Amino acid sequence: MRHILKTESVEFMDYTDRRAGFIFKDIARFRARLFDRLLAPHGLTTSQAWVLAQLFVEDNLPQKEIAQRMDVGTVTVGGLVERLEARGFVERRVDEEDRRIKRVVLKPAAIPIGRIMTTCGIEVNSATFAGFDEALAQQIMDSMLKVRQNLLDALQADTEVLTATDIVLGKEKA
Amino acid sequence: MRHILKTESVEFMDYTDRRAGFIFKDIARFRARLFDRLLAPHGLTTSQAWVLAQLFVEDNLPQKEIAQRMDVGTVTVGGLVERLEARGFVERRVDEEDRRIKRVVLKPAAIPIGRIMTTCGIEVNSATFAGFDEALAQQIMDSMLKVRQNLLDALQADTEVLTATDIVLGKEKA
DNA sequence: CAAAATTAATAAGCAAGCGTATTATTTTGC
C-alpha cells in the first residue's frame, strides 16, 4: 500500500490512499462550519438557508417538491421548514386542491436573506479556492458535478439491485 | 447571475453559481450513504470505522488524540467509542500515569474490519471516479487536499479574528 | 361505488457533529 510523501509545503497523496476517503467529508464539514459561522448572526443554519434558496427559485412549493430538489427525505424538510416557520421566515399553507399537501411560502422577513446568502457563499467559495486560478476552479467544479452524478448513479444502481432482478444484471452485492 | 447550460449529457456550471455551494455537501452525503450501506452488514457506521482506522495506524490512543487526528470534538469521539465498545470492537482503559485520560484499545473482534474497510473504500472510490482516468482522479484528489487545507486555514484565521485583534487585521465580521 | 393502493406529511428513534457547562485530575505559579 502506497502512502503520503510530504514535500516543502504540499502533500501529495495516492488517490487510493485510505485517507483520501475522508477528504470529501472534511471539505463538506469545514465548509459547513464556515457557512454556519457567517449565517449564525442572522439566525439561520446552512440547511435552512438552502431551503430558502429553493423558494427564491420558485415560491409556494410543496414540501415533497423541496425534498426532491434537495435530495433529502421529506422528514428532514419537515424539520427545516418547522424551524424556518418558528423564526418567521416562511409559512405553511394547506393546498386546497389536494389537502395532503402543505405548500411553503416565503414571508417578508426572508427577503433580505437572499443577498446575505450570496455574500456568504462568495466568501466560503473564495476560501475554498484560495490559490487556485479561475480556470482551474471551474474545471474542478465541473469534475465535482460529474462525481456527484456518478455517486447518484451508484446509489440508484445499488437500490435497483437490492429490489429487483439481481441475477439478470449480474450485479450481486455482498 | 450566470447559470447552468446543459448539453447532451454533461452539465457545465459556473463555479460561482449558487448550486456550486452544495456540490461538496452532496458528494460527502452520497459517499456516506454508499459507505454506510456497505458497512451496515458488519454492524458499523462510516464514522465508527474511521475511529478504528485511527487505531489501526496506532493503537492505545487517548480519546483526545483520536479527536485531534479526526478533526472532531472530544464529545463526538466519546459517543463513537461508546458505541464501538458496546459492540465489542474496542475497550477503554484509564491511563495509570494520568487518570484523566482514557486510552482506547482494539479488541480481537476489530481485526477483520481492516480488510472490510479497505474493500468498501475501494468500491466507493471507484464509484466516485467512474469515467475518470487515473491521472485525472489523482489530480483531483491533490486539488481536494489543497482545498481541505484552505478551509482549515480559513477556519483558523476566522477564530483568531473572533478572539483577537480585529481592527489591526481589518477583517471584522458582521 | 367501495376496497385497495398510493401519496404527503408527521411521529419516533438512532447516529453524528457542534457548542457550552461540569467533573475529576494534573500542572503551574506564587
Added chain:
DNA sequence: GCAAAATAATACGCTTGCTTATTAATTTTG
C-alpha cells in the same frame, strides 16, 4: 505547599439526516 489554571472526559441540548411506522387524503380498480 497550596490555590489557580489547564486538561480529558462526560453531561446536556440543538440541528441535520436516515429509517421505519403511522395518519390523513386522494387516486386506482375491481
